[in-house]
Amino acid sequence: RQMCIRDRYQRRVHGDIRQMRNGIWIFCILICASSLSFVHAENPFTVDKSSVQKGEYKWTMKLNNNKAVEDEMTSNKDIKTAAVIIESLDESVLHLKITDANEQRWEAPIVNPNSGKNYKPALMTKMGFTYDDAPFGFKIVDPNSDEVVVEMSAAKSSTLMFTDKLLEIGLWYSSQRVYGLGERTTADFELCSERDSCIYNLWGRDAACPYDDGSGGCKGAYGQQPFYMVHLTKTFQFIGILSLNSNNQDALVAKLPGGATMLGHKMIGGIFDFYFFYPSTADGVMKKYHELIGRPYMPPYWSLGFHLCRYGWRTLDKVKEVAAKMEEADIPLEVMWADIDYMKDYADFTVDPVRFKGLGDFVQELHQKKMKWVPIIDAGLKYNKEDKYFIMGEANNAFIKSAVTKKTLIGAVWPGSAVFLSFYSPYATTVWHEGLSDLYKMAEYDGIWLDMNEIANFCSGECPPKQITEEERTWRLLRGGYVEPDPHDPKEFDDIPYHPGNCHNNDKTVSQTGYENSTNDVEDKTRKQYNTHSLWALFEAKATHEFISNKLKRRPFILTRANFPGSGLFTTKWLGDNHSRWEYMRYSIIGIYAFQMFGIPFVGSDMCGFMSDTNEELCARWMQMGAFYPFSRNHNDIHSRDQEPYLWEKVAIASRNALRQKYSILWYYYTKLYEVSLFGGSMVKPLMWEFPEDKKAWEKTKYMFMIGPSILIPPVLFEGLLKTWPYCPNQNWYNLLDFTQVFKYKAGGTGDQIELPAGFDWVNVLLRGGSIIPYQDAIKNKVKRTEALKVLPMELIVGPDGQGKAYGTLIVDNGISLNPIENGLYRYMSFTFAMSEKKLTVKLIHDYDGEKLGMEEFNKLTILGADSWASVSSACIVGKTGQKIGVSGSYDSLKKVLTFTKANSGINWSAIDHVDFDTTCQKIYSKLDLSLIHI
Numbered sequence: 001r002q003m004c005i006r007d008r009y010q011r012r013v014h015g016d017i018r019q020m021r022n023g024i025w026i027f028c029i030l031i032c033a034s035s036l037s038f039v040h041a042e043n044p045f046t047v048d049k050s051s052v053q054k055g056e057y058k059w060t061m062k063l064n065n066n067k068a069v070e071d072e073m074t075s076n077k078d079i080k081t082a083a084v085i086i087e088s089l090d091e092s093v094l095h096l097k098i099t100d101a102n103e104q105r106w107e108a109p110i111v112n113p114n115s116g117k118n119y120k121p122a123l124m125t126k127m128g129f130t131y132d133d134a135p136f137g138f139k140i141v142d143p144n145s146d147e148v149v150v151e152m153s154a155a156k157s158s159t160l161m162f163t164d165k166l167l168e169i170g171l172w173y174s175s176q177r178v179y180g181l182g183e184r185t186t187a188d189f190e191l192c193s194e195r196d197s198c199i200y201n202l203w204g205r206d207a208a209c210p211y212d213d214g215s216g217g218c219k220g221a222y223g224q225q226p227f228y229m230v231h232l233t234k235t236f237q238f239i240g241i242l243s244l245n246s247n248n249q250d251a252l253v254a255k256l257p258g259g260a261t262m263l264g265h266k267m268i269g270g271i272f273d274f275y276f277f278y279p280s281t282a283d284g285v286m287k288k289y290h291e292l293i294g295r296p297y298m299p300p301y302w303s304l305g306f307h308l309c310r311y312g313w314r315t316l317d318k319v320k321e322v323a324a325k326m327e328e329a330d331i332p333l334e335v336m337w338a339d340i341d342y343m344k345d346y347a348d349f350t351v352d353p354v355r356f357k358g359l360g361d362f363v364q365e366l367h368q369k370k371m372k373w374v375p376i377i378d379a380g381l382k383y384n385k386e387d388k389y390f391i392m393g394e395a396n397n398a399f400i401k402s403a404v405t406k407k408t409l410i411g412a413v414w415p416g417s418a419v420f421l422s423f424y425s426p427y428a429t430t431v432w433h434e435g436l437s438d439l440y441k442m443a444e445y446d447g448i449w450l451d452m453n454e455i456a457n458f459c460s461g462e463c464p465p466k467q468i469t470e471e472e473r474t475w476r477l478l479r480g481g482y483v484e485p486d487p488h489d490p491k492e493f494d495d496i497p498y499h500p501g502n503c504h505n506n507d508k509t510v511s512q513t514g515y516e517n518s519t520n521d522v523e524d525k526t527r528k529q530y531n532t533h534s535l536w537a538l539f540e541a542k543a544t545h546e547f548i549s550n551k552l553k554r555r556p557f558i559l560t561r562a563n564f565p566g567s568g569l570f571t572t573k574w575l576g577d578n579h580s581r582w583e584y585m586r587y588s589i590i591g592i593y594a595f596q597m598f599g600i601p602f603v604g605s606d607m608c609g610f611m612s613d614t615n616e617e618l619c620a621r622w623m624q625m626g627a628f629y630p631f632s633r634n635h636n637d638i639h640s641r642d643q644e645p646y647l648w649e650k651v652a653i654a655s656r657n658a659l660r661q662k663y664s665i666l667w668y669y670y671t672k673l674y675e676v677s678l679f680g681g682s683m684v685k686p687l688m689w690e691f692p693e694d695k696k697a698w699e700k701t702k703y704m705f706m707i708g709p710s711i712l713i714p715p716v717l718f719e720g721l722l723k724t725w726p727y728c729p730n731q732n733w734y735n736l737l738d739f740t741q742v743f744k745y746k747a748g749g750t751g752d753q754i755e756l757p758a759g760f761d762w763v764n765v766l767l768r769g770g771s772i773i774p775y776q777d778a779i780k781n782k783v784k785r786t787e788a789l790k791v792l793p794m795e796l797i798v799g800p801d802g803q804g805k806a807y808g809t810l811i812v813d814n815g816i817s818l819n820p821i822e823n824g825l826y827r828y829m830s831f832t833f834a835m836s837e838k839k840l841t842v843k844l845i846h847d848y849d850g851e852k853l854g855m856e857e858f859n860k861l862t863i864l865g866a867d868s869w870a871s872v873s874s875a876c877i878v879g880k881t882g883q884k885i886g887v888s889g890s891y892d893s894l895k896k897v898l899t900f901t902k903a904n905s906g907i908n909w910s911a912i913d914h915v916d917f918d919t920t921c922q923k924i925y926s927k928l929d930l931s932l933i934h935i
Contacts, residue, residue, distance in 0.1 A: 043135040043160040044068070045082060057121045058087040062101055063136050065162070076497050079162040084136075088127050090119035092280060093288055094140065098162065098272035106270050106531040108246035111538065111566045112294035119291065128278075136160065142235070142279045149174055149232060149239050150276060159264070165496045167267045171241075173230045176261045177698075180228030181251050182594045183221045183563070184212040185575075187583070189590050189686060189701045191228075197254040201501030202226055204534040204562045206456035206508045208577040208611065209584070214253070218503035222454055222576050223563035224534035225598045226251075226265075229285055233259070236692040240277035240285040242292070245270045246534045246564065250500040268496055268505075269531055282689035283681040290599045290680030294569035297545070298677040299602055300555045301815025302372055303447070303572070304630070304669050305334025305786045306659050308645075312638035314341050316356045322644055323366070329646035332659040332784045336366060337449065337635070338375040346414035347382040349389065349435035351442050360443045370787040372446035374557065375439070379453040379540065380418030381431075383410055383465060389431055390419060396427035400529070402462055403513035410465055411457040411510050417465040420455055423539035424516040424527060432540075433547045440552065447557030448544050450571070453537035454509060454562045461511040509533060537562030538570075545570035555818050559631075568599035572631060580609025580640065585622050586717050589705050592629065596682035602673060603684075604629030606636065613641040617719060620654040624763050625715035627658035628707065630673065630683060654760045661763055663778035665711065665736070666789055667810065667855065671774070672708035674811040674828075677821055683708060690768075691729040694751055700727040710771035710799075710808065716758045724758040727751060732769025734799045734864045737762055739897050741865045745769060745802030767864070770801030772808025772831045775862075776855065790815070793859030793902075796831060796840075796909075800865055804835030809845075810909070812856055824848055827856070829910055835868070840915040844880075847910065858907040861915070866891065866898035869917070875900050876921040880913045884921040 044067040051062035061084045068078035083101035088094060093116075099105055128141035137153030137160075151172040152158040158170040178191045181200050191214070192198035198214025204224045212219035226243040228251075243249075247269035254262045265272075275292060277285045290296070308326065313319050319336060326333045342359065344350040351359050363373045381389050393399050394408060400422045402409040411418050421428040439445065457463075499505075505512045509529070516527035541560050548556035558571040567573070575591045578584045588605035595603040607626035608619040614636070623645055626632050636643050645655040662669070672683045682689065685706040687697035704714040704726055712733070714726030728743040729751035735742050743754055756764045767773065775797045776789055783789060798806050813826040820826050828846040833839070840861070858877070863869065870891050877885045885907065889900045900915075 043137070043154065043158065045136045045160055045162070046134040047131070047136050048081075049133065054124065056123055058085065059124055060085050063098070075495065076163050076165045079164070082162055086124070086129060086131075086138075088121040088124050089116050089275075089292075090288065091122035091126070092278035093119060093292070094127055094129060094276045094278070096138070096272070096274045096276065100162075100271075104526070106247075106526040107273065108244050108270060108535070110244070110293060111542065112292065112569060115292055115294070117291075140276055140278075144279065145235050147174060147232070147234060149230070149279065150241075156262070158262070162272070163497070165268050166498050167245075167270070167272060168264065169272060170262050170264045172256075173239075173261045173263060174259075175230050175233050176255050176259055177231035177233060178228055178253060178261060178263065179231070180225070180594060180597050182225035182598060183223035183591075184219060185209045185221060185578075185584075185587050186212055186590055187587060187702070189593050192253040192255065197252070200251045200253070201249075202251060203248040203500060203505075204454040204537070204564075206452065206454050209575065209579065209587075211587075216250075216502060218501040218507065220501065222561045223537075223567070223573075223598075225563065225565060225594070227289065227565060227598060228263075229282065229597060230261070231688070231692070232279060235279060237279040238282045238285045238692075239279050240275075240289050242275040242277075242289065242565065244273040244275065244565065247531060248500045248505055248533075266498065266500065268498060268500060282685075282692070286597060286599075286682055287680035289597075290568075293565045293599055295680045296568040296599055296601050296677050297570060298555070298674060298821055299557050299572055301670055301813075302334055302786050303557050303602070304666055304673075305632070305663075306332050306627070306655075307335040307337060307374075307631070307633035307635075308333055309337030309339060309633060309635040310638075310642075310644075311339035311636070312341065313339070314355060316342075316359055316362060320362065323371075325644065325646050327784075329652050329656070330782070330784070331645050331652060331656050332663065333371065334786055335372040335374055335446070337633070338373070339635075340376055340378065340414055342375060345382070346378075347387075348377055348380075348415075349439045351439075363443045363445070367444070370785040373443065374447040374449055374559070375443070375445050376449040376451050377436075377439075377544075378413055378451055379455050379536070380411060380413035380415070380420055380457075381435075382415040383417035383419050389435055392434065393419070393421060393428065393431045396425070396430075397517050398422060398425045398428040398431050400510065400514045400516060402511065403515060403528075404462065409510055409514045410463055411455075412459050412463045413452060413456065417463065418457075420510060420536075421540075422516040423536070423543060424532075429543045429546070432543045433551065436544065436547045437551065447559065448548070450537065450540055450544060450558060450560045453540050453560060455533070455536050457509050460504065460508055461506040462514075505530065505533075534562070534564050538564045538567050541567055541571040542569075549818060553818060555816050555820070563598070563600065565598070568601070571600070572602040573600045574603065574631060574633065575605040577610045577637075578605050580612045580614035580618065580636070580643075582618060582717070582719055584609060585618070585625065586702065588626075588629075589702055592684050592705070593686055593701075596684055599680070601676050601683040602630045604631035604633060607632065607634040608636065608643045609640075610635055611637050611640060614643050616648040616650050619643055619645075619648065620651045620760050621716050623651055623655040624658040624760070625713070625717075627655070627662045628713045628715075628763070628765075630669070632659070632662070650760050657761050657779065658763050660778040660783060661736075661765055663783050663786065663789060664776055665765070665773060666778075666786060667774040667776070667794065667812065668711065669707065670815075671809055671811045674821075674826065675809065685709070687712075687727065687729065691751075694729050696727055696751055697729055706768075710768050710773055712766040712768060714756070714764055714766065722758055724756050724764060725753050726756065726764070726766060727753045728766070732799065732801055732865055734767040734769070736765040736767055736775075736797070738895065739797075739862065739864055740895050742766065747802065767797065767799045769799050769865070770806050771799045772806045772833060773797050773799075774808075774810050786815075789855060791854035793857050794855045794909075795860030795862055798831075798833050798840070798861070798863045800833065800835055800863070804868075806833040807831065812853055814850065814853070817850075825850055827910055833863075838872075838917040838919075840917075842909060842912045842914060844910050852908055852910075856908050856910060858902050858909055858912070860902065861887075861900040863898040865896055867896040869898050870896075872898060872918045874918065874920050876916045876919050877907060878913050878916065879911055886921040889917075
């Protein structure tokens with residue numbers, strides 16, 4: 001059958017080329033049985049050869065469009081002359097930019113002040129980039145393999161269309177394995193895995209995690225992330241592509257015969273602004289991408305603990321009751337959260353003086369118990385001419401303006417009529433900081449939760465001022481309905497030739513004709529919401545981050561819903577309003593993978609589900625899996641049943657033990673998060689990123705996940721199961737539950753699926769052979785707060801690989817210091833183990849003069865799979881200045897585990913040079929040597 005993707009004003013279709021009345025060409029796709037190919041698509045651009053300039057690192061040229069016409073129906077116009085820049089940013093990063101040569105157009109920003117600082121450009125002649133003159137096209141060849149990995153050409157039937165309100169380009173890739181393009185909720189990590197062709201909308205929208213099967217429509221969610229990776233199945237490497245554009249857009253993924261893909265980018269504004277990241281490992285590509293947009297900021301250590309929240313804790317007494325019952329149930333709890341219940345009339349920067357009287361004192365009580373408190377802040381400020389923040393913003397031109405009235409644009413959110421700051425105005429940040437300061441004086445929060453920041457609006461466009469009643473709020477929640485918009489909302493952007501997602505730009509947000517301000521009241525035609533909509537949350541997070549860093553002088557913890565490339569510089573993320581269903585628990589794994597790519601590794605979903613009613617088994621299994629998210633929070637909706645973990649015995653047991661299992665390896669989590677902040681890359685990984693050549697690992701991506709390169713979590717994801725079947729790639733694998741080896745490496749062999757029991761009182765946590773990780777027994781020590789882990793002695797666990805080798809790293813700091821990476825306030829060490837050399841070597845990569853924590857003290861060294869070392873009973877610890885101390889070992893023949901326990905003196909890991917095994921020390925260590933002893 002034949003299916004064409006039709007533009008809104010297409011008048012007739014005949015022949016292989018579909019041409020609209022206004023001269024805009026579109027491409028169609030031909031689906032024949034299981035194969036799909038693009039029909040010929042028009043590209044009217046040719047290179048003006050006289051304009052070509054080739055420098056060592058940058059080429060420029062102009063393109064002429066000889067078929068340019070004016071669209072009399074939509075006021076759309078073709079771009080007659082395009083300017084092209086192709087530049088080598090790094091030996092593995094190429095930038096391609098196509099814009100209007102005659103008029104300035106909107107360009108989405110990169111906010112990272114250090115963007116590309118560590119890039120090392122290569123000569124353009126070494127980048128594998130070539131282009132065609134007529135029509136204009138290009139291809140990128142992998143310099144290392146000579147494989148064409150990206151192509152836009154007539155030979156591939158690629159389209160290139162550039163008009164004022166519609167931009168379209170078709171890029172050919174040599175593989176069909178495509179990942180990314182967020183934000184969305186999907187069942188598979190690979191895009192379009194069940195179809196021959198798919199359409200994905202990219203536009204920040206207040207949508208409660210709609211399931212996106214690729215069939216098109218308004219199914220994109222809160223953030224806009226136009227980055228994706230392609231897995232090259234010939235070389236098993238990955239390439240990355242950023243299409244930096246903040247306008248509403250669709251991505252069209254079509255699988256071609258021969259295993260290739262045509263990916264069409266269809267945008268309604270801005271420019272073509274592509275960054276191509278050359279073949280590398282998955283993490284290699286992500287590191288280069290995060291170097292461009294900004295590596296993730298480092299959140300505080302305590303944020304890795306367990307968080308609890310509920311929309312519907314209507315009084316402070318209820319919050320106190322929940323906290324007390326969590327303590328009674330002996331379930332670890334780090335952070336209590338406040339949804340909009342705590343506010344007075346749902347207005348930002350307020351506390352209800354009756355229902356939440358004494359909130360500030362309660363927060364201090366939490367702090368005394370080593371707990372934290374985080375409140376929600378919404379995007380819309382209450383529209384009230386007597387309100388302090390409205391007066392400040394109105395007097396200083398700090399709000400988004402209406403193109404109709406030329407005054408402050410009015411929408412509607414939880415407090416009723418609402419206005420929205422324009423963070424392009426310097427004074428908007430002043431207003432925001434004033435509000436954050438006022439709230440802190442009332443209750444000394446430890447972090448901020450930024451919600452409704454797409455911007456969400458209960459009316460689509462602009463709204464006449466009105467109060468939103470409780471009934472309307474309830475109806476909006478249950479039915480998804482929104483207040484009727486002002487009929488006088490201008491139609492400037494209605495009359496466009498294409499509507500991405502087949503829905504209106506104004507849908508559930510402010511009018512797209514609303515404009516941002518700088519320092520005056522002049523309308524900026526490029527800074528309209530039509531262009532800037534998806535950037536609002538990015539600048540809100542930046543302003544919040546600046547306040548906590550500069551005013552409160554502490555390491556920020558910020559959680560956002562909406563996001564854009566670069567958001568990870570300032571904020572963490574949760575996956576939004578999910579559903580209490582088994583499939584949404586499974587979907588969360590895919591969402592977490594995606595945000596590793598997008599540069600926001602600290603992410604999680606609402607455990608047990610946010611909307612609808614959970615049940616005991618689902619909640620228990622979700623608490624078990626969610627305990628191992630980077631961000632672990634149970635949160636649900638006011639209209640759903642209570643789901644605090646203590647309410648069911650099975651859930652309480654599952655929560656208590658799973659959280660303490662995570663806490664036992666929390667310094668490993670912290671180290672991996674730190675390394676991503678230092679270098680970029682991923683913290684949570686699908687097996688395929690670590691084992692790209694193992695095709696079975698590709699298939700198991702959605703059923704288990706890795707934390708860093710060393711830990712594999714195989715959760716129970718389906719109802720009624722008491723077993724789990726993790727796939728183990730060909731390597732040694734050990735279960736941290738009892739330290740036994742569950743899979744043995746076979747030289748020349750392959751991986752296999754194993755069966756493990758999976759009760760409700762433990763989680764199978766598998767350690768990959770070749771790993772060394774820090775470990776503290778939080779179950780035995782009944783740890784409730786992460787603060788306890790700073791003083792609890794730590795052991796190292798060594799899991800040798802098939803060659804008897806292992807490696808690991810550890811980063812420690814006080815967990816709260818401001819800008820720890822910029823100021824070097826951390827201690828970073830590596831551990832290398834070799835059975836053949838009978839040695840463990842410790843290398844201090846980075847040190848600082850800060851306090852040494854109790855957990856840095858040597859406590860125990862455990863070697864797994866040590867059957868060949870059964871007779872080893874001693875070791876000698878050698879300090880960095882030559883001091884020595886002997887330790888004895890004990891071997892468990894049943895588990896094949898060899899353990900060395902510390903002597904009477906406390907020894908810091910960072911003071912050790914190496915450990916020699918199966919030997920005794922010639923020189924006895926002296927307690928008076930303070931360079932090795934931690935006092």
